[in-house]
Amino acid sequence: MRILAVAAWVAAGNGMPTRVHAEPVAAAPSTAKLERLSGFFENEVTTGKLAGAIVLIQQHGLPVYFKRFGVQDVATKQPMTPDTIFALHSMTKPITNLAAMMLIDEGKLALDDPVSKYIPAFAAVKVGVESETKEGQPVLSLVPTDRSVSIEDLMRHTSGISYDYIGGELIRQAYSQAHLLDGHVDNQVLADRITGLPLARQPGTLWRYGYSADVLGRVIEIVSEKSLFQFMKQRIFDPLGMTSTKFVLESPGELGKGAARAPGVGIRRWRVGLNNYRLCDICPDAAQRWNVRRQAVS
Numbered sequence: 001m002r003i004l005a006v007a008a009w010v011a012a013g014n015g016m017p018t019r020v021h022a023e024p025v026a027a028a029p030s031t032a033k034l035e036r037l038s039g040f041f042e043n044e045v046t047t048g049k050l051a052g053a054i055v056l057i058q059q060h061g062l063p064v065y066f067k068r069f070g071v072q073d074v075a076t077k078q079p080m081t082p083d084t085i086f087a088l089h090s091m092t093k094p095i096t097n098l099a100a101m102m103l104i105d106e107g108k109l110a111l112d113d114p115v116s117k118y119i120p121a122f123a124a125v126k127v128g129v130e131s132e133t134k135e136g137q138p139v140l141s142l143v144p145t146d147r148s149v150s151i152e153d154l155m156r157h158t159s160g161i162s163y164d165y166i167g168g169e170l171i172r173q174a175y176s177q178a179h180l181l182d183g184h185v186d187n188q189v190l191a192d193r194i195t196g197l198p199l200a201r202q203p204g205t206l207w208r209y210g211y212s213a214d215v216l217g218r219v220i221e222i223v224s225e226k227s228l229f230q231f232m233k234q235r236i237f238d239p240l241g242m243t244s245t246k247f248v249l250e251s252p253g254e255l256g257k258g259a260a261r262a263p264g265v266g267i268r269r270w271r272v273g274l275n276n277y278r279l280c281d282i283c284p285d286a287a288q289r290w291n292v293r294r295q296a297v298s
Contacts, residue, residue, distance in 0.1 A: 100219070
């Protein structure tokens with residue numbers, strides 16, 4: 001198991017001269033505001049909240065602000081470089097949704113499909129309702145779902161599937177005691193383990209952060225007959241030139257470019273692997289595009 005940690009990669013507003021356009025464009029933020037942005041990240045690094053960061057801001061497809069802060073790894077003092085590899089964390093979730101939307105467009109999947117159509121064990125999931133006994137002891141009762149968990153629920157996080165650090169005490173306890181990520185866990189194993197846990201709420205009634213995207217990833221595998229990464233690579237990453245976006249860093253070169261979080265920063269344990277959908281990515285040509293931009297406006 002490889003464990004990676006996080007630095008920051010931010011894309012937002014702008015503040016440099018822009019090209020002439022035939023139509024009016026929104027005014028750019030002032031240089032002073034960009035200096036405040038630089039000051040913020042400098043402070044994050046100085047105070048040890050981040051090991052380092054790369055901030056890339058684009059307008060109309062061109063970089064207008066590109067700056068590196070801190071180091072890739074505080075232990076080695078390796079400086080930040082434009083090809084530093086960062087953990088995308090939960091930004092993997094919308095990429096998983098995009099993969100599902102492709103299958104929906106092709107008529108191979110539907111928003112209102114019950115998840116049990118693809119993972120039959122989901123037909124038996126129950127909702128956990130917390131209450132107290134006469135003696136005041138907490139108790140978790142299991143009740144039937146009002147309706148099936150749907151693909152749409154997985155995509156919008158209304159499935160009732162949770163994490164072990166969110167929700168009521170007994171729900172959190174159930175997830176924690178399930179040891180979902182113990183041992184060798186592939187997508188099928190993780191989804192099957194989740195079917196044995198109570199939903200935190202009735203499907204469609206509450207937005208709840210959780211393993212919904214993980215289950216959706218398994219559905220994508222079943223429908224496409226490919227691993228989630230194979231599908232993403234063939235349909236999304238390769239066509240977009242995202243050659244360094246993957247779940248597992250393998251080569252020494254890739255591992256040497258990985259950004260590590262500052263020691264002591266409170267980030268939950270997570271793994272980069274095919275079983276829990278946290279991608280890594282880089283901005284390999286940011287410096288090149290920045291230099292082109294500087295030449296264009298100089």
